[in-house]
Amino acid sequence: MTEATLNMEVRPAGGKASIVDIRGDITSGSEEALMDAYGRATADGVRVVVLNFSGLEYMNSGGIGLLVTLLVRANRQRERLLAFGLTDHYRQILELTRIDEAIGMYDSEEDALAAAGAS
Amino acid sequence: MTTPPDQTEQAEVIERAQPDEAQPAEPTARDAANWAQSISTLSVGEVPQEAINRNVEGKRVLGPMQGFGKMWQKTYRVRLYGADVRPTEVIAAWKRDFGSFWPEKNHFYGPLTGIEPGDVAVLNLTMPGRVKLSTGIFVMYADDESFTFMTPEGHMFAGWITFSAFELAGDTMLQVQVLMRAGDPMSEVGLAVYGHKAEDVFWQQTLRNVAERFGVEGDPETQVVCVDRRRQWRRAGNIRHSATIRSGLYAAGAPFRMIAGGRKKDAGAERAPSA
Numbered sequence: 001m002t003e004a005t006l007n008m009e010v011r012p013a014g015g016k017a018s019i020v021d022i023r024g025d026i027t028s029g030s031e032e033a034l035m036d037a038y039g040r041a042t043a044d045g046v047r048v049v050v051l052n053f054s055g056l057e058y059m060n061s062g063g064i065g066l067l068v069t070l071l072v073r074a075n076r077q078r079e080r081l082l083a084f085g086l087t088d089h090y091r092q093i094l095e096l097t098r099i100d101e102a103i104g105m106y107d108s109e110e111d112a113l114a115a116a117g118a119s
Numbered sequence: 120m121t122t123p124p125d126q127t128e129q130a131e132v133i134e135r136a137q138p139d140e141a142q143p144a145e146p147t148a149r150d151a152a153n154w155a156q157s158i159s160t161l162s163v164g165e166v167p168q169e170a171i172n173r174n175v176e177g178k179r180v181l182g183p184m185q186g187f188g189k190m191w192q193k194t195y196r197v198r199l200y201g202a203d204v205r206p207t208e209v210i211a212a213w214k215r216d217f218g219s220f221w222p223e224k225n226h227f228y229g230p231l232t233g234i235e236p237g238d239v240a241v242l243n244l245t246m247p248g249r250v251k252l253s254t255g256i257f258v259m260y261a262d263d264e265s266f267t268f269m270t271p272e273g274h275m276f277a278g279w280i281t282f283s284a285f286e287l288a289g290d291t292m293l294q295v296q297v298l299m300r301a302g303d304p305m306s307e308v309g310l311a312v313y314g315h316k317a318e319d320v321f322w323q324q325t326l327r328n329v330a331e332r333f334g335v336e337g338d339p340e341t342q343v344v345c346v347d348r349r350r351q352w353r354r355a356g357n358i359r360h361s362a363t364i365r366s367g368l369y370a371a372g373a374p375f376r377m378i379a380g381g382r383k384k385d386a387g388a389e390r391a392p393s394a
Contacts (some may be wrong), residue, residue: 061279067279076349097269098184
């Protein structure tokens with residue numbers, strides 16, 4: 001399995017949401033980094049997590065599987081998952097896999113935060 | 120490695136799913152060639168005469184989010200002890216001869232050229248009572264070390280199956296990983312009573328068959344995790360697409376089709392002398 005290169009930073013956004021900046025590759029080897037970032041994002045009782053995909057460089061089917069796992073975790077904890085910064089290519093992948101039906105996708109950080117009620 | 124004779128007839132008969140738009144994938148993405156283009160519905164080309172091609176044409180594909188039942192992640196693995204083979208070689212062979220590794224009495228009518236993103240294949244699976252279940256798969260992703268199928272509406276489960284190979288402690292590992300929910304309430308019951316066990320046996324045998332190709336007597340290990348215990352009742356209506364029900368009805372109608380076919384032949388024979 002190829003070693004995944006992934007860097008995730010979490011930053012607060014107005015107390016109601018957190019933004020997770022994704023940089024690098026999301027593969028099946030990214031589980032620990034992704035779940036850790038999600039845990040940090042929701043640590044202060046934040047109910048909306050916004051994923052910033054603008055730094056995403058590569059994603060395989062293992063990575064898509066992780067997004068589903070993340071969605072299940074968010075639903076179980078009654079939290080919302082939103083996304084922005086997707087290129088046409090990755091937007092198409094989320095449509096193909098029908099994950100777009102469960103994650104709100106927005107064009108910009110401002111739009112996503114407005115949808116989260118955090119702007 | 121030779122291709123089994125029963126697959127040679129399948130050459131060039133399975134069409135790729137038609138993309139919604141003819142826009143090329145963005146060239147900058149490293150994974151662009153590995154993903155299928157977005158589709159609205161599946162389109163199947165000609166299939167061999169012996170295949171039952173039902174419940175695939177015109178169906179939408181489903182992910183685990185669109186299913187009804189509990190969500191499961193099932194992982195089957197086998198280690199190729201001592202085999203001098205790289206993961207990419209295993210995946211190349213697995214893609215090329217995919218159907219030949221399946222357990223007996225189950226058929227995969229896919230392209231002879233191998234597994235490519237966007238491919239659609241018809242599956243005929245033997246169910247209890249010797250009923251042939253006709254369903255299909257869509258290849259959503261394929262690279263040198265893995266490939267992933269999506270299921271269509273009506274399949275017993277909604278989800279993805281990923282086949283991969285990788286190195287672990289000096290050996291090559293083969294893995295099948297299923298992320299799924301039962302498609303509808305009836306399938307949820309069927310999986311609990313029979314289906315989960317049958318699926319375990321199916322993929323374990325498949326892994327043994329692939330390992331055997333590389334000279335290894337494999338002993339697959341299985342790990343099952345319930346990712347989400349909740350059922351999605353709003354998806355209960357998926358049952359209207361059920362391939363199990365439709366295949367059962369199709370099988371039950373076989374005697375009537377045979378009689379109707381005989382009558383047509385008789386009518387043709389009666390008309391022939393006067394023609």
